[in-house]
Amino acid sequence: SCCTTTGQRAPAVGPAAKGLACATWKTASPRWADSFWPSAAEVSGYLSRFRRGHGSVKVLVVDDDRLVCQSLRTILQASGEADVVGIGHDGREAVALFAQLRPDVLLMDIRMEGMTGLEACRLVLAEYPDARILFLTTFLDDDYIVQALHLGAKGYILKQDFESILPALKAVHIGQSVFGDAIVTKLPRLLHGETGGTATGGTSGATGATN
Numbered sequence: 001s002c003c004t005t006t007g008q009r010a011p012a013v014g015p016a017a018k019g020l021a022c023a024t025w026k027t028a029s030p031r032w033a034d035s036f037w038p039s040a041a042e043v044s045g046y047l048s049r050f051r052r053g054h055g056s057v058k059v060l061v062v063d064d065d066r067l068v069c070q071s072l073r074t075i076l077q078a079s080g081e082a083d084v085v086g087i088g089h090d091g092r093e094a095v096a097l098f099a100q101l102r103p104d105v106l107l108m109d110i111r112m113e114g115m116t117g118l119e120a121c122r123l124v125l126a127e128y129p130d131a132r133i134l135f136l137t138t139f140l141d142d143d144y145i146v147q148a149l150h151l152g153a154k155g156y157i158l159k160q161d162f163e164s165i166l167p168a169l170k171a172v173h174i175g176q177s178v179f180g181d182a183i184v185t186k187l188p189r190l191l192h193g194e195t196g197g198t199a200t201g202g203t204s205g206a207t208g209a210t211n
Contacts, residue, residue, distance in 0.1 A: 056081055057173045060103035062088040064112040072107070079166055091115025095123050098131065104173050110137045110144055118144070121151045134172045136165065140182055146190050156183055
């Protein structure tokens, strides 16, 4: 059952949206019943979390390499688990398209002509604090990783690790933070303020995900 007789709110279970309506149980006392019933905002929150766990992930892809963008669109669309709702080629387009399309996840390169992905990330998160941004880059650069973490990006993975892109998108979509294996090994050192500042390409295996 999705209800509880204690008057405490319980998470909805089951696929039907109507199950959310009984997320709390009205007690025998009418005087207290209304205070236990979920508000419109709470029901909206339940629905939002429910939808994030079902259906395809709406993705905005931003990379200055047009071939990369088209390849990502083909791969993600073919999976049936992601829908590329827009494509941009620099940081300014990332900011404008995010505001227009409101994707579930912004998948973005870092090094781009004009406005970088890091600057675009800062602007998007300043306007939309709940935005989920996943960096996809060729560079295993300590300074980039640290900046991405400080800005509030949800992940940082390498383009060479193409098999991890879809799992990473799905993990970020449900609120996890994701980093490629080669990056995970660097995190303890980077979080203690030690950066090497080298920009090198690298490969890694599966992504590591944290809540």
